[in-house]
Amino acid sequence: MENEKICCPEFDTSVWDEKTITWDEKLFVTETIPQFMHMPLPGVFGKAVTKMMAEIDKADARTDIKDFLMLAHDPSPWKSNLYINVTKEVTGLTNVRLSGTFLVKVFDGPYQDVPKYIREMEEYAEGKGEKILDYYFYYTYCPKCAKKYGHNYIVVFAKVS
Secondary structure: OOOOOOOOOOOOHHHOOOEEEEEEEEEEEEEEEEEEOOEEOOOHHHHHHHHHHHHHHHOOOEOOHHHOOEEEEEEEOOEEEEEEEEOOOOOOOEEEEEEEEEEEEEEEOOHHHHHHHHHHHHHHHHHOOOOEEEEEEEEOOOHHHHHHHOOOEEEEEEEEO
16 A cells, blocks of 8 residues: 555544534535436546646645545535635635534445435434534545545535524
8 A cells, every 4th residue: 555646645534523613604616517316427526626626726725635625515416516625716616605513424334325324414413402404525535545445434514503
């Protein structure tokens, strides 16, 4: 593993697991991609991320790797909104600011278990007396790095009322 190129840095679950965070206009850039039943169409995800990162780098707006977040929000089974946090607004991309309180929990398993993670998140929120308004997902590793590290961490950000 030491000779392999590092694509995704090793993820520290303690940073996010079972945390409550509040964002006040946290800055992101966003791009919408098509998908089929919550699965991105082949090649579309990578192209969108590559385009976004090129614009972020051109604007010198990349966050430090330890602060990097790329969230996915699926308003329907047919499209996903990708969000990458940035240090300043980026010309050429849609800039958005997210605000609110989020319960955050880390899961380790396959993408197809996301419905199970949502059910667990609902129980977690209920135990804290919170009602979930929306979900955002942080897929911490690309498929190659998930295999390399032996984990497929998915961080669920549940926006609560």
